[in-house]
Amino acid sequence: MKQGNFDLTGIIDTAEAMEKSGLKWGVHKSEIITSEGINCPSYRAIVREDNSKVLSVMGDGYEPLQNTEVFAFAEQIIKTDNNFTYDHSIVVKEGAKYIVTLKYNGDTEIRKNDHVKSFLNLINGFDGGERFCCCFSAFRPLCQNVLRRLMGQAEIKIKHNFGIVERARLALESINYIKAEREDFLLISKRLAGAVMDKQKVDKFLNSLLNIDDIQEESTRTKNQKIEIENLIYNGIGNNGSSAWDSYNGVTEYVDHHYSTDEKRDYTANFGAGLKLKNKAFALAESFIS
Numbered sequence: 001m002k003q004g005n006f007d008l009t010g011i012i013d014t015a016e017a018m019e020k021s022g023l024k025w026g027v028h029k030s031e032i033i034t035s036e037g038i039n040c041p042s043y044r045a046i047v048r049e050d051n052s053k054v055l056s057v058m059g060d061g062y063e064p065l066q067n068t069e070v071f072a073f074a075e076q077i078i079k080t081d082n083n084f085t086y087d088h089s090i091v092v093k094e095g096a097k098y099i100v101t102l103k104y105n106g107d108t109e110i111r112k113n114d115h116v117k118s119f120l121n122l123i124n125g126f127d128g129g130e131r132f133c134c135c136f137s138a139f140r141p142l143c144q145n146v147l148r149r150l151m152g153q154a155e156i157k158i159k160h161n162f163g164i165v166e167r168a169r170l171a172l173e174s175i176n177y178i179k180a181e182r183e184d185f186l187l188i189s190k191r192l193a194g195a196v197m198d199k200q201k202v203d204k205f206l207n208s209l210l211n212i213d214d215i216q217e218e219s220t221r222t223k224n225q226k227i228e229i230e231n232l233i234y235n236g237i238g239n240n241g242s243s244a245w246d247s248y249n250g251v252t253e254y255v256d257h258h259y260s261t262d263e264k265r266d267y268t269a270n271f272g273a274g275l276k277l278k279n280k281a282f283a284l285a286e287s288f289i290s
Contacts (some may be wrong), residue, residue, distance in 0.1 A: 003094055005266060008086035009103075014075040021089035023067045023098060025050035027126055032057065046126045048095065055096040056127035065132045070124045074100050076171040077120065084120060084175070092267040097125040099270060101137070104178070108186050110245065111193040114238055116140050116147065116186070120178045130271070134174040136181035138189075143237035145252040146269065147185075147278070188286060195244035195289045202233060205247050208284050209277070229254045244285040251281035 003022065011017045018024045029044035046056045046064060078084050087103035104118040116138040124132045138147040197205070206226050212218045218226075233250030234241035241247075255274040259265070268274035 003091045003266075006089045006091070008088050008101075011086045014071050017074070017086050017089070017100075018067060018071050021098070021100070022091055023071070023089070023095065025095070026066050026068065027055065027064050029058075029060075029062070029064075030054075053094055055094065058128055062128065064126050065124055067124070070100060070122055070132065073167055073171065074102060074122055076167050077102060077175060080168070080171050081175050087119060090266050090270055092271065093127070096127045097123075097130055097267070097271055099123050104182065110186070110189045114140070114142055114193070114245075116189065118182045118186075120174070134178065136178050136185060138182075138185060140238070140249065140252070143239075143249060143253050145249060145256050147189075147248075147252055147282075188289075189245065191289045192248060192285050193243050193245040195285075197242060197244055197247055197288060201288060202230065202241060202247060205244075205284055205288065206230060209251065209281055225254075228258060232258075244288040247288075248281050248285040252278055 006021045008017050008020060011020065015024075026049045027046050028049055030047045032040040032043050032045055034040065042060055043057055044060055044062065045054045046058055046062070047054055074086070078086070083105045084102040085105070087101045089098060089100050091098040100122045102120045102122075104120060107115040107117055109115050119137045119139065121135050121137050122132070123130050123135065139145070140147060206229060207213070209229070210218070210222050210226055212222060212226065229250050232253045233239055233247050236246075236250050236253045239246040239249055239253075241250075255269050255278055256265070259274050259277075260268045265274075269278075
């Protein structure tokens, strides 16, 4: 049962991308009957058709968007704008949530010898936690960190059950949206790189990030988190602690490489508490731009 991070670089065929991602399966809604024989008409189990795995229990009105539709949408984006190509996919919770990521061709230099790559992400799930949506992300090769904008404020929600004509329209809308988000993100990132941070500002950044105040003593776990992130701000790959860009990337490096166990890291960094911490760090770093 495939889950994890799958490399799709060089793949042109959509069916092959689905196969390599381990997502070449559909789901169906199944009636729920208790062990006492009681029918639950208001709810349905969302079941994988390849292995009968129950991914979630949802209200009867829930309509899942099939994996074939998600990849058909990805294919439409690639056909509409050849700057986009398959890059990778991330599958967690046995397929209950996943991301299909398309790379936007071309790197951007944020500061000397520090580049980022840009991506379009298609996010889908079968547990009600993720509506099908499209959002921007970036990748910093220097430290292998994924940079994401705020969920909910920097993504475009895409309704289920769209036809061929609607798919083409939404693909173009998503492309234009991602390009605008990309320009905005890169502009802010360059300003972060130019925002000077001293020890006092870094300490303020960390205290706000971890909800540390002068009244209540922080837990041992929070103290250790602060020490580890502070070390990455000053000594992480490509960081020297001198700018808000370093502060932000100290957090992204912590989340992507240190925050949780390897088994849980894909989920935490892309859907869970790690993603929230990254989002908060970006917003806090922006507040230090003069």
